[in-house]
Amino acid sequence: MDSDVAIAIDGLAVRRGKRDVLHGLTVSVPRGQVVGLLGPSGSGKTTLMRSVVGVQRTTGGSVTVLGMPAGSAPLRRRVGYVTQAPSVYDDLTVRENISYFARVLDAPAVDIDRVLAETGLTAQAGQLTASLSGGQHNRVSLAAALLGAPELLVLDEPTVGLDPVLRSELWALFHRLADAGTSLFVSSHVMDEATRCDRLLLMRDGELIADDTPAGLLQATGAPDAEAAFLELIRKREGAASASHGRHASDGEPR
């Protein structure tokens, strides 16, 4: 297994109910970088992230995480996962929440104060989680994922509803973690977060339409920003599709 690869996905297919959410997705996510997964809601981002964490029932293909099949038992302490809705206990205080997850993960007790500080929740530690604002609530969920210093962090829209200051603080934290060797796989539907990533995956309708660095993406499309680049890619694909009746425009696979 290539040790530079955090996540290797090959031909991943997921069907939820009667809908094909992912149909044969192939992509790899490098280690030690902040890789953004961008796309409109409903494009399959969450399904892809759940497949990486190993909680999604898949219908085909393979997902290899840190050299092992996704969801295998040793990965459960090496991968941190934050769901879109904050998955913490409303009726516990912030500290009670984090200490419980620390005990489940066998994380050292000093980790609790570290993750609270990293997510700026030290002052709220004694507060009941239900009484927090939406942004703080999300950060409790993020703090729990940082416990035990996982090698890979899978974060599903961690910055939704945060004010700009906090958002930029969190992105700074993500880059500090990446510099220390952590791989981050972060989804967002906010296009202006694209420039904060080391690498970008753009998704639409369960398909990958770009896999590039932010600079490379702008250069390839000649667009001024990520949003315009996204539109440009879609236009090109649709143009190519109607011209050749093929489904895959060449700019969708830059590798």
Place this chain on the structure above:
Amino acid sequence: MSPHRTFATTARVLTQIRHDPRTIALLLVVPSLLIGLVSWIFVDTDVFARIGPAMIALFPFIVMFLVTSITTLRERRTGTLERLLAMPMGKGDFIVGYALAFGLLGLVQSAIAVSFAVWVCGLDIAGSIWLLFAVAVADALLGTTLGLLASAFARTEFQAVQFMPALVFPQILLGGIFVPRSQMPDVLHAIGDWLPLSHAIDALDAVANGTHDDAWVWARIAFLGAWIVGAVVVGALTLRRRTA
């Protein structure tokens, strides 16, 4: 499974409940109030003496079933269960952790319900009150573990609430409270004999009326124990790390 994750889960569930004093009050007092109500309805008759023991089986069982199934379902809905199962958390740790936490509450609840029935409502107990208490605790634990099992099966709150009539009411109807099981059609009699609540009711009746010896009552408790263990095992096996 690992003991420290199981106990961490038990402690966490109890801490959650500690933050909600009204739930504690409802949990501990409601069965006793219902028993008191039944005894008041039949104040000038001998009916309460006859059905009182069954009420000790019934109300804590239903309350524990409901509370447990909804609490664990909430865990599923808020995504915390998914998070735990993506962590090194055993499925058994989760179910047993819950069973211990609610079992402890059931213990306190049963103590209050038995004391209330005997000393406030004047229920006559021919046998040992400790034995009555032991059956009541086993019965509350049964409610807890069947609630866990139901929520492991249920995918939505609506389903969980439906499991209450589906799993609990037949046991009440076939348990022999309304009509003695021996007077039911043979098929229903046979089914009723295998349902755990029937054995709880029989055991409480036996202790209250002194109709059987202690060994017979302990055999009923062992039967309840088998159902309790079975529900925990099946509940743990039913939990899925991967969902659609």
